[in-house]
Amino acid sequence: MAGVAGRLARLWCSGALSSPLQVTRFPALQLHLCGPAMRASQEDFENATNQVKLLKKDPGNEVKLKLYALYKQATEGPCNVPKPGVLDFINKAKWDAWNALGSLPKETARHNYVDLVSSLSASSESSIQVTPAADRKQPGSDALVVTSQDGITTITLNRPDKKNALTTQMYHDIMLALEAASKDDSAITVLTGNGDYYCSGNDLTNFTDIPPGGVEEKARSGAVLLRDFVDRFIDFPKPLVAVVNGPAVGISVTILGLFDIVYATDRATFHTPFSHLGQSPEGCSSYTFPKIMGPSKATEMLVFGKKLTAREACTQGLVTEVFPDSTFQKEVWVRLKAYSKLPPNAMRISKQVIRNTEKEKLHAINAEESNILRERWLSDECMNAVVSFLSKKAKL
Numbered sequence: 001m002a003g004v005a006g007r008l009a010r011l012w013c014s015g016a017l018s019s020p021l022q023v024t025r026f027p028a029l030q031l032h033l034c035g036p037a038m039r040a041s042q043e044d045f046e047n048a049t050n051q052v053k054l055l056k057k058d059p060g061n062e063v064k065l066k067l068y069a070l071y072k073q074a075t076e077g078p079c080n081v082p083k084p085g086v087l088d089f090i091n092k093a094k095w096d097a098w099n100a101l102g103s104l105p106k107e108t109a110r111h112n113y114v115d116l117v118s119s120l121s122a123s124s125e126s127s128i129q130v131t132p133a134a135d136r137k138q139p140g141s142d143a144l145v146v147t148s149q150d151g152i153t154t155i156t157l158n159r160p161d162k163k164n165a166l167t168t169q170m171y172h173d174i175m176l177a178l179e180a181a182s183k184d185d186s187a188i189t190v191l192t193g194n195g196d197y198y199c200s201g202n203d204l205t206n207f208t209d210i211p212p213g214g215v216e217e218k219a220r221s222g223a224v225l226l227r228d229f230v231d232r233f234i235d236f237p238k239p240l241v242a243v244v245n246g247p248a249v250g251i252s253v254t255i256l257g258l259f260d261i262v263y264a265t266d267r268a269t270f271h272t273p274f275s276h277l278g279q280s281p282e283g284c285s286s287y288t289f290p291k292i293m294g295p296s297k298a299t300e301m302l303v304f305g306k307k308l309t310a311r312e313a314c315t316q317g318l319v320t321e322v323f324p325d326s327t328f329q330k331e332v333w334v335r336l337k338a339y340s341k342l343p344p345n346a347m348r349i350s351k352q353v354i355r356n357t358e359k360e361k362l363h364a365i366n367a368e369e370s371n372i373l374r375e376r377w378l379s380d381e382c383m384n385a386v387v388s389f390l391s392k393k394a395k396l
């Protein structure tokens with residue numbers, strides 16, 4: 001396992017991976033000297049260290065290393081720790097960046113750090129996507145857009161260039177959005193995607209953001225997040241509708257068993273390639289799928305990774321109705337707007353009558369699936385699959 005973890009680290013250092021924003025851990029290399037008049041105050045520096053956590057755009061590994069080195073130089077002075085071993089790729093890259101600053105004075109490093117952060121903030125601001133709805137909620141990240149209109153709260157996955165893959169931040173934001181939607185005055189909540197995909201599942205670069213506690217800690221916190229995330233769907237009190245606007249992969253498919261209605265374009269496909277990824281089913285699909293489609297069809301999907309067309313998924317009961325792609329949006333929204341005018345309390349109570357008997361069981365299954373996945377994430381099978389995808393050797 002150390003070997004595979006090492007390969008992940010090597011990919012990260014080579015810049016082949018775009019790791020999620022963890023700037024404070026992977027900082028800097030700004031070698032310009034500056035005069036006393038240009039020096040940044042301690043307060044500017046502290047503001048900059050906070051600002052860096054709010055950057056909307058990943059600045060890339062090279063800049064993160066620069067930030068790291070400048071931060072260390074500004075706070076601790078010249079590099080004063082032993083050089084990590086050659087196989088300790090990430091720490092060695094960080095050490096090299098810090099060491100390269102030589103005897104750069106602390107004040108200069110502080111100033112250069114502030115300068116670098118402010119240039120990043122400026123370019124990050126200019127890339128912020130303007131979301132149209134005046135009633136937008138939950139502005140935590142641009143990757144998720146939440147709007148409320150006509151009695152419908154719509155949560156839209158908004159990373160079309162990455163096929164709406166789910167980052168760690170997005171899991172948190174979706175949980176917040178569901179929490180807010182459960183309490184707002186809308187009657188129905190919708191999850192959908194922007195662009196040609198509904199969702200390509202878990203963002204596989206989530207695996208590259210290894211915390212100081214190592215891969216075990218990463219797997220443990222991932223399992224906690226997964227369990228919390230799925231729990232929100234199990235407990236969601238109002239009618240929950242998936243508007244599946246394109247292909248769906250992984251966790252975006254499995255949780256469909258927890259939705260009340262699933263409308264799909266005929267362009268959508270449904271794919272749970274867990275064995276290919278060295279992983280195992282989640283989202284309560286080990287229970288809901290056999291129940292919905294029978295054990296052998298569920299096995300084809302969850303064990304052998306058979307990809308279903310929208311019509312197949314509809315025949316098997318995972319999808320409620322399929323619409324031609326050309327009229328999908330129009331037909332679905334007309335339908336949902338009509339449903340949203342029904343008495344909201346009656347809908348909520350009817351949902352509870354249908355779903356409540358299963359809730360405890362679903363929570364127990366979710367806990368068990370999350371535990372099993374935690375182990376799977378540490379397996380060579382899983383790590384090899386992730387490395388293959390990230391090094392562009394494999395795709396589904």
Ligand SMILES: CCCCCC/C=C/C(=O)SCCNC(=O)CCNC(=O)[C@H](O)C(C)(C)COP(=O)(O)OP(=O)(O)OC[C@H]1O[C@@H](n2cnc3c(N)ncnc32)[C@H](O)[C@@H]1OP(=O)(O)O
Nearest residue numbers: 161162163165200201202203204205225226250251395396
């Ligand atoms: C709290 C943690 C909970 C985890 C729960 C467990 C969850 C399990 C799962 O969801 S398993 C499923 C994981 N998903 C995948 O394995 C899909 C991987 N992606 C692909 O195979 C392909 O990208 C594709 C088939 C979805 C689409 O192929 P194609 O149409 O050829 O597009 P591209 O491959 O060029 O994709 C464009 C762009 O998006 C990036 N991307 C797509 N999906 C993901 C992803 N899941 N993770 C990370 N990145 C993704 C892809 O790399 C491209 O990026 P680039 O333009 O090259 O920078």
